[in-house]
Amino acid sequence: MPEIAALNDLVTQVRRDILRQVHKVNSGHPGGSLGCTEFFVALYQELMEHDPSFSMDGKNEDLFFLSNGHISPVFYSVLARSGYFPVEELRTFRHIDSRLQGHPTTHEGLPGIRIASGSLGQGISVAIGAAEAKKLNNDSHLVYTLCGDGELQEGQNWEAIMYAAGNAVDNLIVTVDLNGQQIDGATQNVLPLGNLKEKFTSFGWHVLDIEKGNDLEAILTGMRKAKEATGNGKPVCVLLHTVMGNGVDFMMHTHAWHGKAPNDEQLETALAQNPETLGDY
């Protein structure tokens, strides 16, 4: 197991990748990407059994689906730095003829992507399907998905949440990025989500909180508990309390950087707060 320090070096490098990707094309979503950087690093470096040589079917490995596809910069960076495709390809993010579309897609054949996402609220359903297929295939590996908290305003999620509990889809871990922000402001002001822990629990899920969702050790401890909770007849939900824009002081605790790229000066400031560790692409 890599030392936490090494994982944190990767986190810092991924933050740089996120910032540089969105800056170059002056578009994309840095806020949510930065908020979930530690989670992605923990997932792909420590928690999941997965094969970067990539097959769409993903038999006999853990699978991950990104439901809130707009945080593609962090997904692409972590996939590249986990060996799915050359890190240099991050240069093509959102460019014409690129495999790194604005939102992730299988359409261009990018290794690591198994479903298109971007239109919100569909990831949990897809993950349930993949989890059911694993059961039919007697494959004991797990299916993970990440969705945004604002995304839970989409009704399809609650169809899926009801289904997963009602059908004991217990090889599934849904993580909710609980940053309290969405495009128009705080979720509390746009459309309050209520008590998500009570909601998931009353739907029949096993629910865990990771209060320090930007702390690698806390994520690893919490997600290992989540893994232990699988296989017990209930789907597992992790409420990951994160800070949008984490790691860049002027992007933190605000929805302002949900879908806005930094200018040259802002990029310089942000990168200075995250010095190069593993080498820029």
Next chain:
Amino acid sequence: MKTYTDSGKKDTRSGFGAGLTELGLSNPNVVALCADLTGSLKMDEFKENHPERFFQVGIAEANMMGIAAGMTIGGKIPFTGTFANFSTGRVYDQIRQSIAYSGKNVKICASHAGLTLGEDGATHQILEDLGLMKMLPGMTVINTCDFNQTKAATIAIADHNGPVYLRFGRPKVPNFTPENQTFEIGKAITLQEGTDVTIIATGHLVWEALEAAKTLHEAGVSAEVINIHTIKPLDDEAILSSVRKTGCVVSAEEHNYLGGLGESVARVLTQQLPAPQEFVATQDTFGESGTPEQLMEKYGLNAAAITKAAHKAMSRK
């Protein structure tokens, strides 16, 4: 003229159920999902034979489409079953992103399409589904005409790798195509050869087209009848070679004339062989309650309407 005999009226949805039953026995990767309409979709036998491969999702069609997409990851071939309205318009974005754009091998099987749903009325009588589905890149769109053809199509689409929309209906209609036929996706079937007018029909209108051809024959008109079960990919060559002979065409479908089969036919002809065309289809309207026969009469979707349209098309040559 060839003679076609109704071997006994049967519903096309039962053809789907029979095909699914066969697939269940022959292909262990086939799984079925249903949104609280198992009996209506005739999926009971599959459910009984393979409870572990049958997924009841409840009244939650969006979730059903997502689950179906996910199940393909791991090699399953999901068949979703609900009414055509809830198979398309209700879940268009789920189909667009999670199935079509993602290139997933999902078979969207849709019953109770069109006016022949009958008494339930316009909320359930979708007349826009072919248009919605044919506009999705990579989507194969099939509308079968009778029990035997629906059964054959159901079996055939399991071997086609990619998303498919299979449309069928509720009422019992003449069963006249061969039992245990081989279904070839994208290959139109010429049912009658003729020289004066081409009738290109799909779904329940195919039998009506054959009836119209009989009436036309009695009036001395030689009508060619094409059963075009696959709306996309369209068999351009079958259309062109027929219209080269006849010089005019009637398209016939249980669908809005905007976005349906007729427009696809017109696109082919406009680009390669301009010819007069008449559209037997609903005229940009919703349906209403009534018996299937009453509705098909009122909205001009029967043999009489096709016959009239054929005369009009010929007069415009």
